[in-house]
Amino acid sequence: MKLFLCLTFFIFTALVSEAQNLVVFKLGKSPLKHINDSVFLAGSFNNWNPGSHSYKFSNSKENNFDISIVLPSGIYEYKTTRGDWNRVECSFEGKDIENRYLSISSDTSIIIDIEAWKDDFPQATRKHSATKQVQLLDTLFFIPQLNRNRKIWIYLPEGYANSKKKYPVMYMHDGQNVFDDATSDFGEWGVDECLDSLIKTGKTACIVIGIENGPQRMNEYNPFEFRNFGKGEADLYLDFIVDILKPFIDNKYRTLSNNENTIITGSSMGGLVSYYAMLRNPEVFGKAGIFSPAFWTAPEIMNFTDSLAYNVDGKFFFYGGGKEGDDFINDMEEIAEQLGKKSSSMIYSVIDPAGLHNEKAWRKWFAEFYIWIMASGYNTVIKVND
Numbered sequence: 001m002k003l004f005l006c007l008t009f010f011i012f013t014a015l016v017s018e019a020q021n022l023v024v025f026k027l028g029k030s031p032l033k034h035i036n037d038s039v040f041l042a043g044s045f046n047n048w049n050p051g052s053h054s055y056k057f058s059n060s061k062e063n064n065f066d067i068s069i070v071l072p073s074g075i076y077e078y079k080t081t082r083g084d085w086n087r088v089e090c091s092f093e094g095k096d097i098e099n100r101y102l103s104i105s106s107d108t109s110i111i112i113d114i115e116a117w118k119d120d121f122p123q124a125t126r127k128h129s130a131t132k133q134v135q136l137l138d139t140l141f142f143i144p145q146l147n148r149n150r151k152i153w154i155y156l157p158e159g160y161a162n163s164k165k166k167y168p169v170m171y172m173h174d175g176q177n178v179f180d181d182a183t184s185d186f187g188e189w190g191v192d193e194c195l196d197s198l199i200k201t202g203k204t205a206c207i208v209i210g211i212e213n214g215p216q217r218m219n220e221y222n223p224f225e226f227r228n229f230g231k232g233e234a235d236l237y238l239d240f241i242v243d244i245l246k247p248f249i250d251n252k253y254r255t256l257s258n259n260e261n262t263i264i265t266g267s268s269m270g271g272l273v274s275y276y277a278m279l280r281n282p283e284v285f286g287k288a289g290i291f292s293p294a295f296w297t298a299p300e301i302m303n304f305t306d307s308l309a310y311n312v313d314g315k316f317f318f319y320g321g322g323k324e325g326d327d328f329i330n331d332m333e334e335i336a337e338q339l340g341k342k343s344s345s346m347i348y349s350v351i352d353p354a355g356l357h358n359e360k361a362w363r364k365w366f367a368e369f370y371i372w373i374m375a376s377g378y379n380t381v382i383k384v385n386d
Contacts, residue, residue: 043078094121145236151212157205168261173270175210221269265289295331309342321355
């Protein structure tokens with residue numbers, strides 16, 4: 001009888017911990033000017049896709065516009081758009097608003113009142129914030145594997161021009177958000193200011209390459225086909241970095257080109273493709289910054305970890321924000337733990353309880369990541385809950 005009760009309690013606990021909740025989002029007040037436009041929901045539950053038709057408000061039987069989705073218990077962030085981030089909701093004055101928050105533990109109904117839309121206000125010119133160490137390397141760098149063009153930015157450490165020193169190189173995705181507030185969609189990482197400061201204190205200097213994303217970002221950064229977005233193109237995207245961009249940088253600039261001095265870094269989908277790059281090309285990339293990885297879009301990544309991790313002995317920095325939702329955190333921890341079991345890699349895994357899924361959060365932890373990833377040693381798995 002005791003055994004039966006224990007098993008019953010265990011099963012009940014497991015079911016509760018994995019409970020799914022029906023969440024109904026209803027549109028309340030909204031600007032009459034766009035009353036006939038389609039409205040979408042974008043949030044941490046759909047990787048902030050601003051125009052996914054799976055998250056489009058539709059007319060219900062009660063003549064209300066709503067969306068019904070099923071979510072595990074947890075904390076989520078979201079906003080409404082009219083299909084892209086240029087047409088995101090804003091305040092009455094046209095100012096950006098903070099993400100909306102949702103904490104759910106049961107079925108929930110939410111009414112969303114929209115004050116205004118960003119595209120109805122003249123765009124104020126944002127000031128460039130990139131330091132003098134950042135240059136726009138190319139406005140139309142061709143990616144033959146994908147038949148697309150991308151802007152490429154480069155950060156050269158202070159003193160580069162007056163020395164013969166060779167430098168490690170870090171490749172970063174979503175390049176428009178790396179250095180400059182004027183080009184960023186949601187704020188910048190401030191990588192240039194951070195490195196300028198760290199280098200002055202004697203920390204290792206590094207060249208940083210920022211690769212612009214594009215409309216096909218969800219495909220380019222995913223190794224696998226995913227139901228929401230279609231065929232993955234990460235192999236083609238990484239072929240471009242490995243076979244074209246990296247040789248170009250190594251030939252044009254003074255670099256340390258071995259894998260120990262080649263880092264790949266990104267957030268969300270960029271975190272996913274950075275992790276995949278380490279499994280796929282350990283001979284090229286020896287270190288990675290994996291911030292808020294969108295592993296939920298790539299269920300097959302666990303199998304790839306199981307089969308390929310034994311080849312990998314690099315350094316991995318994993319970051320997750322406590323307010324991104326349990327699924328984000330659980331996925332990241334499972335992958336990091338499996339990597340630790342299957343490989344001899346050095347792993348730093350941090351969860352910031354107050355962390356969100358945005359550039360502000362990633363900027364906060366970039367210095368910690370950089371100092372650790374550039375240091376020698378640290379042969380044990382480090383787990384931190386800040």
